[in-house]
Amino acid sequence: MLEKFKSYLVDKGGITEAEFQELAPVLQTKTIDKGTYLLREGEVCKYAFFVEQGLLRSFSIDQAGKEHIIQFAPENWIMSDISSNFFNESSDFFIEAIENTEVVLLDKTFFNLSDKSSSYRKYNELLLQNHIRHLQKRVNLLLSASAEKRYLNFIQLYPDLTLRVSQWMIASYLGITPESLSRVRKELATKNFKPN
């Protein structure tokens, strides 16, 4: 239970056992079925969600009713809507479980308590910088990269998601049509497949 979250706090974040014992009572977990929403457009997002097991996606729906996937969060990822969670604005996004999922709910109490650990503060700062780097790269890829380059970047970031999510979701995340994704995969197979 919470093996991955504890490892995230202690092994990576440098939280001591004593600090963990202080944090443990405020930790809330939630087990949700595939298809359940943790956030809907217009709501205020009260939590950041650490994925202990399963898979989340965040997405928006445009005026034509089309979904645009912003991010996937498999195990060990944290997903939230920053504008809503940090700045208290109503959210533009939905967060949905696309597998049966177990999440740890991180709220203000958790962040205030964990802030007492200087090593965790430092680690959290690193994560934040890393997240900004990821988002900058993602914006650049969406604006300038070929479909193939976007796909190659995707499989590097999320290696096993090609086995866990449908093609249309990957295409939506990449900002290309399912037909383009299919073409990219076909071209890669033509290049790389060597029958034995």
Add this chain to the structure above:
Amino acid sequence: MKTKKIESIIAPQMPHYVGDGFRVHNFIPGVYPLTMQRMSPFIMMDYNSKFYFPPTDKPRGVGVHPHRGFETVTIAYKGKVAHHDSAGNSGVIGEGDVQWMTAAAGILHKEYHEKSFSEAGGDFQMVQLWVNLPAKDKMSTPKYQGITHEQLNKFQLPNNGGEIEVIAGKYNDIEGSASTFTPLHLYNMRLNKGGESTVSFPANFNTLLLVIEGEIQVNGNEFVATNQVALFENEGETIQINATENAVILVMSGEPIKEAIAAQGPFVMNTRDELIQAIDDYNMGKFGYLED
């Protein structure tokens, strides 16, 4: 020879869907104690108990997906499945047929209810079994053994007791129709009411049976009902099966492959690194291509 006793009888769990065409009860590896290690070389068993699918003009099934490191064995009892793969093979698995696909180094395939079956609707009942490959054969060339019901080698039981289809291994002097990489026996028994049969396997072979139809009595004491699995102890050799009504039973027994197992989704390898390699190869198109 000593009797091989039942270790436990396992009822089917709540079914789940694989794609939209296979409504299965998972037994291996999801139901304790039927783990991959305990049941090796049988590392997965999904059972679509008899279920009526209404007519549709859009065939139900599972879209393109990869496999590496093992074999998939599909045994059809009711209904028909059409399959296509990235090596250009395709065909239909009909009632009573067996398809033994060696995925080995890697293949992409898709499986859908056959068109005319979909359009008419009907009862659907199948078993899919995954048989592990030893490390030395995991990256061998993929191949198929498609065996129709007519082609299956059969043993006729005396006194009109029924017949045993020897899918793999050996029963008495009848050789199995499919070749295997490690020693194992796979039989489909079709027993008439009152029919009786004795099977014998080495003590260390992991052994189980699934009652597809009817009810049986095992070793003169325990009863196993439709859709239940009986797991046997790794002691003793002989199992006596009596049909208390007309019955169909799938019997599996195999020598454990004593190697590490690293499994994720459709890949079953020996190490974590090999799994990562399998995922990377799949993502990079090294399994080939198949249109959805």
